Amino acid sequence: xxxxxxxxxxxxxxxxxxxxxxxxxxxxxxxxxxxxxxxxxxxxxxxxxxxxxxxxxxxxxxxxxxxxxxxxxxxxxxxxxxxxxxxxxxxxxxxxxxxxxxxxxxxxxxxxxxxxxxxxxxxxxxxxxxxxxxxxxxxxxxxxxxxxxxxxxxxxxxxxxxxxxxxxxxxxxxxxxxxxxxxxxxxxxxxxxxxxxxxxxxxxxxxxxxxxxxxxxxxxxxxxxxxxxxxxxxxxxxxxxxxxxxxxxxxxxxxxxxxxxxxxxxxxxxxxxxxxxxxxxxxxxxxxxxxxxxxxxxxxxxxxxxxxxxxxxxxxxxxxxxxxxxxxxxxxxxxxxxxxxxxxxxxxxxxxxxxxxxxxxxxxxxxxxxxxxxxxxxxxxxxxxxxxxxxxxxxxxxxxxxxxxxxxxxxxxxxxxxxxxxxxxxxxxxxxxxxxxxxxxxxxxxxxxxxxxxxxxxxxxxxxxxxxxxxxxxxxxxxxxxxxxxxxxxxxxxxxxxxxxxxxxxxxxxxxxxxxxxxxxxxxxxxxxxxxxxxxxxxxxxxxxxxxxxxxxxxxxxxxxxxxxxxxxxxxxxxxxxxxxxxxxxxxxxxxxxxxxxxxxxxxxxxxxxxxxxxxxxxxxxxxxxxxxxxxxxxxxxxxxxxxxxxxxxxxxxxxxxxxxxxxxxxxxxxxxxxxxxxxxxxxxxxxxxxxxxxxxxxxxxxxxxxxxxxxxxxxxxxxxxxxxxxxxx
Numbered sequence: 031x032x033x034x035x036x037x038x039x040x041x042x043x044x045x046x047x048x049x050x051x052x053x054x055x056x057x058x059x060x061x062x063x064x065x066x067x068x069x070x071x072x073x074x075x076x077x078x079x080x081x082x083x084x085x086x087x088x089x090x091x092x093x094x095x096x097x098x099x100x101x102x103x104x105x106x107x108x109x110x111x112x113x114x115x116x117x118x119x120x121x122x123x124x125x126x127x128x129x130x131x132x133x134x135x136x137x138x139x140x141x142x143x144x145x146x147x148x149x150x151x152x153x154x155x156x157x158x159x160x161x162x163x164x165x166x167x168x169x170x171x172x173x174x175x176x177x178x179x180x181x182x183x184x185x186x187x188x189x190x191x192x193x194x195x196x197x198x199x200x201x202x203x204x205x206x207x208x209x210x211x212x213x214x215x216x217x218x219x220x221x222x223x224x225x226x227x228x229x230x231x232x233x234x235x236x237x238x239x240x241x242x243x244x245x246x247x248x249x250x251x252x253x254x255x256x257x258x259x260x261x262x263x264x265x266x267x268x269x270x271x272x273x274x275x276x277x278x279x280x281x282x283x284x285x286x287x288x289x290x291x292x293x294x295x296x297x298x299x300x301x302x303x304x305x306x307x308x309x310x311x312x313x314x315x316x317x318x319x320x321x322x323x324x325x326x327x328x329x330x331x332x333x334x335x336x337x338x339x340x341x342x343x344x345x346x347x348x349x350x351x352x353x354x355x356x357x358x359x360x361x362x363x364x365x366x367x368x369x370x371x372x373x374x375x376x377x378x379x380x381x382x383x384x385x386x387x388x389x390x391x392x393x394x395x396x397x398x399x400x401x402x403x404x405x406x407x408x409x410x411x412x413x414x415x416x417x418x419x420x421x422x423x424x425x426x427x428x429x430x431x432x433x434x435x436x437x438x439x440x441x442x443x444x445x446x447x448x449x450x451x452x453x454x455x456x457x458x459x460x461x462x463x464x465x466x467x468x469x470x471x472x473x474x475x476x477x478x479x480x481x482x483x484x485x486x487x488x489x490x491x492x493x494x495x496x497x498x499x500x501x502x503x504x505x506x507x508x509x510x511x512x513x514x515x516x517x518x519x520x521x522x523x524x525x526x527x528x529x530x531x532x533x534x535x536x537x538x539x540x541x542x543x544x545x546x547x548x549x550x551x552x553x554x555x556x557x558x559x560x561x562x563x564x565x566x567x568x569x570x571x572x573x574x575x576x577x578x579x580x581x582x583x584x585x586x587x588x589x590x591x592x593x594x595x596x597x598x599x600x601x602x603x604x605x606x607x608x609x610x611x612x613x614x615x616x617x618x619x620x621x622x623x624x625x626x627x628x629x630x631x632x633x634x635x636x637x638x639x640x641x642x643x644x645x646x647x648x649x650x651x652x653x654x655x656x657x658x659x660x661x662x663x664x665x666x667x668x669x670x671x672x673x674x675x676x677x678x679x680x681x682x683x684x685x686x687x688x689x690x691x692x693x694x695x696x697x698x699x700x701x702x703x704x705x706x707x708x709x710x711x712x713x714x715x716x717x718x719x720x721x722x723x724x725x726x727x728x729x730x731x732x733x734x735x736x737x738x739x740x741x742x743x744x745x746x747x748x749x750x751x752x753x754x755x756x757x758x759x760x
Contacts, residue, residue, distance in 0.1 A: 032749045033260070033261040033749065034261050034748070034749050034750060034751050034755075036257070036261075037255070037257035037258045037260065037261045037751055037755075038258075038751070038755060038759065040255070040257035040356075041255045041257065041258065041759045041760065048293070048294055048297040048298075048355060049297065049301065049354050049355060051297055051300045051301045051304065052304075053300075054304060056307050059304065059307050059308050060307045060308075060310065060312075061307075061308070061309075061310040062308050063111070063186055063187040063188075063189070063308040063309050063310075064184050064185070064186045064187075064308075064309060064310040065104050065107055065108075065184050065185040065186070066184050066310065067082075067083060067086070067184075069107060070082055070083075070100075070103065072107075073103035073104070073106055073107050074099065074100060074103040075099055075103075077096060077099070078096050078099035078100050078103060081093065081096040081100070082100055082181060085181040085182075086181050086182050088182070088221075088240075092153070092181060094149055094150070094153065095149070096149075097149030097150075097152055097153050098148055098149035099149075100149065100152065101147050101148055101149045101151065101152040102147070104147065104152065104185055104196070105134060105145070105146075105147035105196075108185075108187060108194075108196040109134070109145065111187055111194060112194050113134075113187055113194045113195065113196045114133055114134060114135070114193070114194070114195075115131040115132060115133045115134070115193075115195045115196070116131070116132060116133075116134065116147060116151070116195065116196040116197075116198065117129040117130055117131045117132065117195055117196070117197055117198070118130070118155045118157060118177035118179075118198050118200040119197035119198060119199050119200065120177050120199075120200045120201065120202040120211055120213065121202070121211045121212045121213050121342060121514060121516065122202055122210060122211055123210065123211065123212070123621065123624050125512065125513070125514050125628075126342075126346075127342055127343070127346060128157075128202075129195075129197065130155075130157045131195055132151075134146060134147050152179055152198060153178065153179050154176060154177065154178050154179070155176070155177045155200075156175070156176055156177075157175060157176075157177055175202060175203070175204055175205070175210060176202070176203050176204075176205070177200035177201065177202050178200055178201050178203065179198055179199075179200050180199045180200055180201055180213060180217070180335075182217075182333075182335055182336070183199035183335060183336055183339050184199075184310070185197060185198045185199070186199075186309050186310065186343075188309075189305075190350065199213075199339055200213075201213045201214040201217070202214070208614065208616065208617050208620070209613075209617060212338070212514045212516035212517055212520070213335070213338070213339075213516060215516075215517075215520045215612050215613060215617075216334065216335060216338060216516040216517075216519060216520045216523070217335060218520075218610075218611055218612050219519070219520045219521075219523035219524045219527065219610070219612050220242075220243055220334055220335060220523055222523065222524060222527040222610045222611065222612065223241065223243055223380075223523040223524070223526055223527040223530075224240060224241050224242065225527070226526075226527040226528075226530035226531045226534070227241035227380060227388070227404075227526075227527070227530055228240065228241050229530070229531070229534045230403060230404070230407075230530050230533060230534050231382060231388070231400070233400075233403075233534070233537065233547060233551060234397075234399070234400040234403075235382075235384065235386075235400070237384050238382045238383065238384050238386075239383055240382070240383040241380055241381070241382050241383075241388070242333050242334070242380070242381050242382075242383075243333075243334045243378060243379070243380055243381075243519070243523055244331045244332065244333060244334060244337070244378070244379050244380070244381050245331065245332065245333075245334040245337035245338065245376060245377065245378055245515070245519060246328065246329060246330065246331040246332075246337070246377040246503070247328065247329070247337060247341050247374050247375065247376055247377070247515055248315075248326055248327075248328040248373075248374065248375040248377070249326065249327050249328070249341065249344065249345070249374055249511065250319055250324060250325070250326045250372035250373055250374065250511050251324070251325060251326070251348065251359050251360060251361050251372055251511065252321070252323050252324050252325070252359070252360040252365050252366070252372065253295050253298065253323055253325060253352070253357050253358070253359060253360075253760065254323060254357065254358050254360060254756055254757075254760070255356065255357060255358070255759060255760055256352075256353070256356040256357055256358050257356070258751045258755060258756055258759065259358040259360075261749075261750065261751050262750060262751055262756070263639060263642065263643060263647075264636075264639050264640075264643060265358075265360070265365070267635060267639050268362075268632075268635060268636050268639055269360060269361070269362035269365060269427070269512075270360075270362045270364055270365040270366070270427070270430070270636075271365060271366055271367070271753075271756070272636055272639055272640050272643065272729070272733065273640075273643060273648070273733055273736045273737060273740070273750070274366065274367060274737065274740070274750075274752065274753045274756075275737040275738075275740040275741050275752070275753065276367070276368045276737075276753065277752070277753045277754035277757065277758075278754070279754075279758075280321075280322065280368055280369050280753075280757075281320055281321045281322060281369045281370065284320055286318050286319070286320065286321065286322045286323075286324070287318060287319065287320045288317055288318055289318045290318075291316070291317075291318060291325075292760050294355065294357070294760055295325065295357075295760060297355060298351065298352060298355040298357055299316050299325070299327075301351050301354065301355065302344075302347055302348050302351040302352075303316070303327075305347050305351055306344055306347055309340075309343060309347070310340070311329060311340045311343065311344055311347075312329045312330040312332065312340075313327055313328070313329050313344075314328060314329055314330050315327060315328040315329075319370065319372075320369075320370045321366070321369040321370040321757075322369070322757040322758055323756070323757045323758070323760065324369075324370060324372065327344075331377070331379070334378075334519050334523070337515075338514070338515055338516040338519060341374070341514075341515055342514055342516075345361060349361075357760075360372075361511050361512045362427050362511070362512060363425075363427040363428045363430055363431035363510040363511050363512060364427065364430035364431045366753060366756070366757065367733075369757075371430065371431035371511075372431070372510075372511035373431065373507060373508070373509060373510060373511055374509045374510060374511050374513055374515055375505055375506070375507050375509065376505070376506040376509045376515050376518060376519065376522075377500070377503045377504075377505050377506075378503060378504050378505075378506060378519070378522060379502060379503040379504070380404060387502055387503075388400065388401065388404040389401065389404060389405060389408075389499075389502055389503055389504065390501075390502035391502075399548065399551065399552075402453070402457075402555060403533070403551060403555060404530075405446075405450070405499070406454070406555050406558050406559055406562075407526065407529045407530050407533055407558065408504060408526055408529075409444050409446070409558075409559075409562050409565065409566070410529050410533075410558040410561070410562045411522075411525040411526045411528065411529040412442065412444055412497055412525070412562075412565055413444075413561070413562035413564070413565035414525070414529065414562070415521075415525040415528075415602075415606065416442035416565065416585065416586060417442075417586045417588065417594075417597035417600075418521055418525065418597045418598065418602075418603050418606070419442055419497075419518070419521055419522065419525065420440065420442050420508075420586065420588050420594050420597065421521075421588075421594050421595050421596075421597040421598045422517055422518040422520075422521040422522075423506075423508045423509050423510060423513065423518050424588075424591040424594040424595055424625065425510055425512070425513065425591060425625075425628070425629070425632075426591060426628070426629045426632040426633055426636075427510060427512055427632070428508075428510035428512075428513070428591075429589075429590055429591055431510060432508065432589075438494055438495055438496035438507050438508045438571055439494065439496065439571045439572065439576075439577075439587075440587055440588055440589045440594070441496075441571070441576070441577070441580045441585055441586070441587045442496050442497060442508070442565070442585070442586070443495060443496065443497065443565055443566070443567040443571065443580070443585065444495070444497045444498070444499070444565050444566050444567070445495035445497070445498040445499065445566075445567065445568060446498075446499045446566060446568075447499060447568070448568070450499065451566065451568060454559050454563070454566075457552070457555060457556055457559055458556060458559045458560055458563070460556065494570055494571030494572050495507065495567070495571055496508035496571070506518060506522065520612065524606065524607060524610050524612050525606065527610055528606055528609070528610055533554055533558070536554045536557075537550045537551055537554050540553060540554070564583040564584070564585065565585065567579075567580075590721050591625070591629050591717070591721070592626065592629060592714060592717035592718045592720075592721050593718075595622055595625050595626060595629075595714075595717075596714075598618060598621065598622045598625075599618060599619055599622045603618065604618060623713055626713040626714060626716075626717045627713060629717050629720070629721075630713070630716055630717050630720050633720040633721065633724060633725050634704065634720065636725075636729070637700060637701075637704055637720075637724055637725075637728075637729075640697070640700070640728075640729070640732055640733075641697050641700065641701060643736075643750070644693050644697045644732065644736065645697070647749050647750055648693060648736050648739060648750075649690060649693060649694070651739075651743055651747045651748055651749055652686060652689070652690050652693075652739045652743055653690065654744075654747050655686060655742075655743040655744050655747050656683065656686050656687060656690065658744070659679060659682060659683040659686065660683065662676075662679055663676060663679050663680060663683060666679070682742065685738070685742060686739065686742055686743070689735040689736075689738050689739045689742070690739070692731075692735040693732060693735045693736060693739070696728055696731050696732045696735070697728075697732060699728065700724060700727075700728040700732065703719075703723045703724050703727065703728070704720075704724055706719065706723070707719040707720050707723060707724060740752065
């Protein structure tokens with residue numbers, strides 16, 4: 031029996047073997063594995079506690095002598111929970127997390143064994159980590175990379191099997207100070223946005239002293255039985271199926287969407303949710319997504335730095351917990367052709383320390399003018415830096431998703447809904463109006479009455495829009511499900527900070543000329559609306575008409591990663607990130623090289639998997655069937671039957687033979703193109719060659735013939751689990 035049929039039998043067995051998951055009140059376990067402020071109050075002295083709280087709030091750095099007290103308190107807490115090791119937990123540019131475990135155990139000079147965790151070990155470590163991608167920022171022999179504690183993200187305990195490890199969230203930098211991770215730039219961008227937003231807020235409210243970008247991500251994923259995945263080398267190696275014919279029933283009926291959660295998956299969900307609650311991840315929502323075997327979870331909004339940490343941690347928790355249930359979580363953006371892919375919608379907003387959501391319509395003319403200011407500045411930022419925002423979500427896996435099955439297109443546009451479109455049009459219509467000394471003139475737009483209607487159902491999300499306003503936040507829908515959302519959030523925070531700085535400067539210039547403040551604000555808002563309105567689009571982003579219209583408007587349509595990434599190293603990008611103190615030119619160039627290298631390697635791996643499956647699975651199965659057909663036709667001829675009685679067999683034999691030969695020919699040709707691409711020295715040229723000459727030229731072509739063979743060859747001979755099994759057996 032083949033591995034495929036063994037796997038099918040395994041699924042039936044596992045249905046009745048779900049690990050028991052205890053029902054627990056969420057508030058009773060939430061944060062129990064986190065050294066949060068409440069826990070710190072219990073384990074730290076007043077001096078250490080105040081120092082930690084001030085550091086979390088960004089007031090000042092923790093002194094090393096106080097760090098020792100904090101480290102001792104953290105160790106006492108961790109050991110009480112059975113922890114023996116600690117690690118600096120960081121997010122290198124691989125897209126995953128990294129950790130090197132050290133024990134609390136050490137020996138004194140006299141040989142005495144003790145448990146120890148000092149302030150130096152808490153604050154900084156030198157993990158080497160020379161094999162992580164650096165884009166040329168350091169050579170392998172220059173291995174000194176440093177992790178430094180981020181006090182704003184609390185330490186937590188991760189439990190793997192019977193072992194527990196204390197994880198200290200850190201940034202990761204080179205010996206010369208360049209950032210080598212996603213966290214350090216995000217923290218810089220968050221601070222840049224805070225400063226810029228506070229300056230603009232103070233035009234309306236002098237009490238605002240801090241603005242925090244918030245994030246609520248929505249994580250989509252597929253859940254497939256472990257045995258079925260193990261029988262698919264492409265899922266194991268690439269996270270997606272490179273071959274697979276569409277089943278008779280896919281998602282046409284959309285009966286999976288918001289349907290009853292399958293019992294086995296439900297048990298898995300409860301299990302990973304419990305683990306997440308212990309780690310302080312505030313999950314709120316779970317449901318079936320549109321595609322069969324696809325699901326989604328989402329948390330309560332958090333500060334962006336914490337939200338990013340929690341999302342990348344959740345991805346790890348889900349994958350580990352799935353193994354207990356003999357399941358596999360697929361986070362790839364497009365694991366199955368012909369049905370929905372998976373995204374990580376990033377719901378982004380801005381919150382003040384006075385309790386105001388700056389992207390929520392207010393109740394007074396003054397607060398609505400402040401809302402309109404931040405709303406229009408965000409649109410302006412997306413317009414001016416659309417190409418850089420697109421580069422921030424570019425990856426080999428996301429290229430399969432963008433533009434299909436509810437994923438937004440590669441063209442960056444902004445959806446704001448009918449009512450806000452009318453408001454913007456009303457503001458624009460007053461361009462050229464000579465405002466007199468009656469400040470109330472700016473309020474004749476009746477913003478107070480029209481904007482609060484947004485709190486109703488007047489901003490229904492446009493699922494084809496990559497960047498949509500949804501009532502009190504913007505939803506960046508184009509982010510891929512595998513992505514570390516720290517990168518796109520770094521870009522979004524930076525471009526909005528940059529735009530707000532320019533806005534404040536323009537308002538100041540007008541007031542210095544004698545304009546009243548509110549009138550100056552409205553004049554700049556009008557200018558921004560006019561200059562950025564071509565980015566606004568309310569229609570169907572999938573339509574051919576929109577693609578033509580976008581081209582007329584001059585909007586970039588960067589369909590592939592190698593082309594989209596160019597935006598990261600333009601003079602505009604270098605100026606943006608340098609002036610806002612996010613990336614130096616060398617850091618930006620390094621990230622560009624890293625992303626190109628990742629793209630090349632991923633396409634290369636997929637091409638190799640396609641060749642391997644074709645050679646070792648597809649063609650052998652097809653040849654066996656071809657031989658059976660030949661034997662059948664030969665016997666029929668020997669029986670002297672008229673050929674018209676076995677025309678079907680002959681046609682089938684011809685079709686099978688044709689597809690086999692096409693698979694042979696195209697795999698061989700693809701291998702030759704890979705060899706050519708591999709000899710290209712320049713990373714960009716190599717990435718483009720892999721995209722245009724390998725992927726675009728052969729992937730779909732080989733898949734077409736393989737999928738045709740799947741539909742023709744005897745089911746008993748086909749060794750790879752089919753879509754109907756992968757998607758519907760659980």
